Amino acid sequence: MYVTLNNGVKMPQLGFGVFKVKDGSIATEAVKKAIEVGYRSIDTAAIYKNENGVGQGIKDSGINREELFITTKVWNGDQGYEKTLKAFEESLEKLGLDYVDLYLIHWPMPNVDKYVDTYKALEKLYEDGRVRAIGVCNFQIPHLERLLNECKVKPVLNQVELHPYFSQKELRDFCEKHEIFVESWGPLMQGGEVLNHKLIKDLAASYGKTPAQVIIRWHLQNNLIVIPKSVTPSRIEENFDVFDFELSSEDMMKINGLNQNKRIGANPDEFYRM
Ligand SMILES: NC(=O)C1=CN([C@@H]2O[C@H](COP(=O)(O)OP(=O)(O)OC[C@H]3O[C@@H](n4cnc5c(N)ncnc54)[C@H](OP(=O)(O)O)[C@@H]3O)[C@@H](O)[C@H]2O)C=CC1
Numbered sequence: 412m413y414v415t416l417n418n419g420v421k422m423p424q425l426g427f428g429v430f431k432v433k434d435g436s437i438a439t440e441a442v443k444k445a446i447e448v449g450y451r452s453i454d455t456a457a458i459y460k461n462e463n464g465v466g467q468g469i470k471d472s473g474i475n476r477e478e479l480f481i482t483t484k485v486w487n488g489d490q491g492y493e494k495t496l497k498a499f500e501e502s503l504e505k506l507g508l509d510y511v512d513l514y515l516i517h518w519p520m521p522n523v524d525k526y527v528d529t530y531k532a533l534e535k536l537y538e539d540g541r542v543r544a545i546g547v548c549n550f551q552i553p554h555l556e557r558l559l560n561e562c563k564v565k566p567v568l569n570q571v572e573l574h575p576y577f578s579q580k581e582l583r584d585f586c587e588k589h590e591i592f593v594e595s596w597g598p599l600m601q602g603g604e605v606l607n608h609k610l611i612k613d614l615a616a617s618y619g620k621t622p623a624q625v626i627i628r629w630h631l632q633n634n635l636i637v638i639p640k641s642v643t644p645s646r647i648e649e650n651f652d653v654f655d656f657e658l659s660s661e662d663m664m665k666i667n668g669l670n671q672n673k674r675i676g677a678n679p680d681e682f683y684r685m
């Protein structure tokens with residue numbers, strides 16, 4: 412299932428995340444397995460330090476490059492116009508690709524105040540045809556407003572922490588108004604307590620699916636792009652096996668009711684790590 416981004420590019424709504432997947436054969440095997448079971452979108456980042464292994468998995472998969480949607484991200488220490496252009500070339504080299512589908516700013520780091528310059532480097536890469544789309548991660552409304560006011564190319568998406576305990580309704584509404592997709596990171600709460608919540612377990616039993624599958628459906632039916640991660644072959648399969656059922660609107664509302672506005676990750680206004 413694909414969504415159409417605000418620049419007309421199509422992106423799979425369900426992709427495969429690779430944070431904490433070790434470089435080398437572990438990353439290669441995970442990516443190969445994911446592509447084998449049907450994922451066509453892979454989400455990595457320079458800071459995950461697995462772009463080599465991910466690139467090898469892409470190559471070994473035997474799937475045509477045009478059928479895949481590859482995302483990577485510029486890390487905080489590489490923010491700034493020139494450094495970002497250089498970091499992009501390094502990521503491309505590690506991945507063994509000649510373009511990426513989506514290039515993202517990893518964190519806004521508002522105190523450092525370089526994200527507008529960094530975004531201008533992304534615009535240059537986009538204009539030069541080195542990337543098919545550009546976007547951001549962990550941007551709050553004021554950070555997005557600055558890009559919308561000071562830059563030419565609208566971000567296609569904002570990848571943020573999002574799961575039933577932290578559903579980011581205000582940010583989602585803002586993004587929807589500006590035709591910016593929201594992509595959920597930590598969609599399974601990084602394997603945390605939501606998977607054991609009674610409501611999620613009861614719904615899973617009633618649909619004959621697993622808690623993870625119910626939560627992934629909740630993301631998809633909320634028009635979110637979602638990138639669950641696993642290195643476990645059976646879970647890689649399980650997390651993609653979500654297209655044979657649909658949550659009722661009542662059950663969607665029940666899951667919406669789990670929101671606690673509680674992050675498990677850092678607050679982007681405060682996060683600073685180079
Ligand atoms: N832009 C950003 O700042 C960030 C982006 N991301 C991106 O988002 C992706 C997804 O988020 P992530 O943080 O990895 O967290 P997820 O919510 O995807 O959770 C991953 C964890 O859940 C476990 N898991 C996966 N599937 C199942 C299942 N079916 N049943 C039970 N447990 C399961 C995994 O275990 P196991 O692997 O052992 O099977 C792993 O421990 C990342 O991989 C990364 O690509 C993530 C964090 C920040």
Ligand SMILES: O=C1CO[C@H](CO)[C@@H](O)[C@@H]1O
Binds near residue numbers: 430456458459
């Ligand atoms: O994507 C992410 C996971 O890795 C990073 C740290 O190593 C996080 O900061 C980031 O949000």
